[in-house]
Amino acid sequence: MKPQTELNLPSGLDDFLQQSGWERSIVQPLPSDASFRRYFRVSDSANGNAMLMDAPPPHENPGPFIDVAEYLTGHGFRAPKIFSKNLDRGFVLIEDFGDRRMREHLDAQPADEARIYMQAIDTLINLAHTECADLPPYDEASYLREVRLLTEWYLPAMQIDFDQSEFDRMWNDALAPVAGTQVVTVLRDYHAENIMLLDDGTQGLIDFQDALIGHPAYDLVSLLQDARRHVSAELETEMLDYYITRAEPDYDFGHHYALIGAQRNTKIIGIFTRLWKRDGKLRYLDFLPRMWALLERDLNHPQLAALKNWFDTYIPKDIRKIAPNTLGTE
Structure with missing residues (x-):
């Protein structure tokens, strides 16, 4: 030592x-x-x-x-x-919650996936029925500021021309259905590397310092569209159905889930590009293929056709396969 x-x-x-x-x-x-x-x-x-x-x-x-x-x-x-x-x-x-993270446990014991993910979703449902913390709202202005990370970092790195005002209008229109749904405490980084499996059978929560009052779908997206751990489309569908059955939302939750997912994954593509470009953390570019796959899954929702058309026009699938660091940008 x-x-x-x-x-x-x-x-x-x-x-x-x-x-x-x-x-x-x-x-x-x-x-x-x-x-x-x-x-x-x-x-x-x-x-x-x-x-x-x-x-x-x-x-x-x-x-x-x-x-x-x-x-x-x-x-x-x-x-x-x-x-x-x-x-x-x-x-x-x-x-100290120890070293037993959900991610490593499930990598070693994949048969436990459904049970442990259900337990994590139960936490979100309980949180949704708990009085909100005294925190700022995760509102449309916040969503828009975050998706602009794509235009601030990824698009310039890929040498793609675009119209910022068109991008902003598109996202403002897309986000309109979630206006007024800032109704739960959103931990904002709720995924398999931030959920600890404790000796008493409970799950410990960490890394929640960026929490806001936001949409019930946000942490569910964070959990089921994990940037660092593969969650199969089949498991995601099963767990989304489990949430809807238990939480009984009175609106089109599938639409909101896909929209919040598209917003979050767009943001993360921008963040991971920034971590490479600004901070020299090349390893984050390795996650971009996963993020594009998740974003494409969200964009396939029929009510996100306008968003899908914009991405297909400006960043077609053959471009998404190119790593930004291979283009020789300054």
Whole structure:
């Protein structure tokens, strides 16, 4: 094991741990992802294990994570308990849910898929019947700002000419049916890598700091159209039917689900292109074929014909197969 001085630990950590009563802890870094946040496992013979979130300002603000965690635990959901915090430094010491993520478990035990996905959907149904958190709305302006990531990053990288005003009008028209459906707490990153399988049989929730008040379909899309884990079309259909049967929405949920899916997948294609182009994270381009396949599945819904026509016109299927980094863009 490396000495802690060689682990690139954040400055001020020793003082924080001492003030929190974890001064004799062993700290080990965990793999980082697409943000400035870093996570460490903190082990102490007296206290057991905890997770340390290092969310350094001004790049990160742990306040929203803490607020949503306390909302979730306060309403009976399994979010990490907050043990200690220093918002000025961006340190948060939280409950450790272990290493058993839904993704790795199902990769090893695919026979458990239906049961575990149903349990995850039950959480969403329960969340929909719970008083909303005090959060901003995930409204049409937010949807439009997000889909513009495609025109800000992907289309220029692919050297595709387009009319921004036409793009905006198309999405404004398409999104009109979901106006007024910002009615549930949306965790916004609800998928197999952010759902922990706990020893007591429950599922733990993590990575919800971007939560908003939004459409009931959003987290379901995030779960069933996972950017990083393959969910078969058959399982997606089965789980969508399970949700509709249990939740009994009084509108065309299939249309809304496909529309929210198209919006989300369009956004993610833009984000993954940005992670490559701006941040030098080439590996995110490997996910683009999956994202195009998911987006095409959504666009096949008959009520999304206008969106499908735009994509087929400006980004036909042969173009979608080309990786942006192979075009020699500046």
